[in-house]
Amino acid sequence: MSEHSQAPEAPGPKVHVLGNGVRVVCDPMPGLQTVALSVVAGRGARSEDELRSGWSHLLEHMVFKGAGGRSARGIVEAIEAEGGHINAATGYERTSYQVRALKHGLDLGSAVIADLVLRPHMDEGDLVREKQVVGQEIAEAADAPDDLVFELAQTAAFEGQSLGRPILGTPASIGAADPAALNAWRAALYAPDSLVVSAAGAVDEDQVLRLAERDFGQAQAVSPPPPAQAASFQGGMRPTAKKLEQANLVLLLPAVGAGHPDYFALRLLAEILGGGMASRLFQEAREKRGLAYAIDAYSETYIDTGVLGVFAGCAAEDAAELARVVAGEIAGMTEAVTEAELARAKAQLKGSMFMAREQPLARAEQAAAHMLMFGRILPPEELGAEVDAVVAADLVRLTEAILAPRRAAVAVLGPKAALKAAPAFEKALFG
Incomplete structure (x- = not known):
């Protein structure tokens, strides 16, 4: 050659x-x-x-x-x-x-x-x-x-x-x-x-x-189960006392589904908020304040709906303050992110997507998921283009839409002192 x-x-x-x-x-x-x-x-x-x-x-x-x-x-x-x-x-x-x-x-x-x-x-x-x-x-x-x-x-x-x-x-x-x-x-x-x-x-x-x-090829068709009901994000607090060494927090907000035009904006929003060591939550909650050892943000999407989530583990006496910090960082996403921050998030997201494609099982699973959700397989260049097309204003608009219903699902599990984190999060975010 x-x-x-x-x-x-x-x-x-x-x-x-x-x-x-x-x-x-x-x-x-x-x-x-x-x-x-x-x-x-x-x-x-x-x-x-x-x-x-x-x-x-x-x-x-x-x-x-x-x-x-x-x-x-x-x-x-x-x-x-x-x-x-x-x-x-x-x-x-x-x-x-x-x-x-x-x-x-x-x-x-x-x-x-x-x-x-x-x-x-x-x-x-x-x-x-x-x-x-x-x-x-x-x-x-x-x-x-x-x-x-x-x-x-x-x-x-x-x-x-x-x-x-x-x-x-x-x-x-x-x-x-x-x-x-x-x-x-x-x-x-x-x-x-x-x-x-x-x-x-x-x-x-x-x-x-x-x-x-x-x-x-010989599998026989039968009557399928009734179609799943359209999802409706209810929200609410689940503070649960349990004798543990630390408090565990999961904070959920209503978001978009896998087929929504803002799907990649949601992925990037979660990445900037808490997707890695350079993320806002990691830097503010762990590096600057020392409130948590583990903290990250993520998106979970279904066909017609999704959630923006944050998970954190912390000392019980720090739980309420940590919840307020998380609320502040989420609210802060209503201001435009910097070009550098957005570029980093895009690089991280494309890296995770394309690295997964180098593994045969992940590739086979992704192709099946695409067929079931979209009726076709989305090529890598299209996925990359969708990520690159997101601009800072999209993240502001999406964050505002996520916060508009004024609903959150908050679970706190741990010592009784941690349970006040649930109302603290809602009050800090919605007033």
């Missing part, structure tokens, strides 16, 4: 739709020896009613107890014998099954995930035992302050809605599941219209399409 020649560009992802509606994405990454396969259903805990709260997560557990002629042990041994790893995750709006393997492991990985999604055994004895396991998981989350405080804030933000219920469910709702009902829920949740089969890494388009047709 001459010094002026360039390596050929990697082909972009190709999208196919099977006859039953299953979407298939093939995203080759030349030079790799491994493959990532992600099969994602565009439904999750948000599709549940109160009686079935937690069933999507319970189902994710249950399919691994045996599927397609393999036992629980047989499933993992088959994948690991090929140098692979298998995992799954349940969210509010998506449920994902993933295999990472050497490139020759794609055939087996596709077959195993298809068995999990379409042909689980659903043994009654396994279900009894798995309810106990999930019950312990619920108890563990209740004992973990950094899990519980987020759950309290989420409940306050979306009280009475599926987005406000814990993904794990409750012992009562989990206990109500039986094998037949859970299998019917599986068929609705993982119906072909909601499935995306996404492969990235050392993959070949013809092979991916052939395996998808073989393993998912």
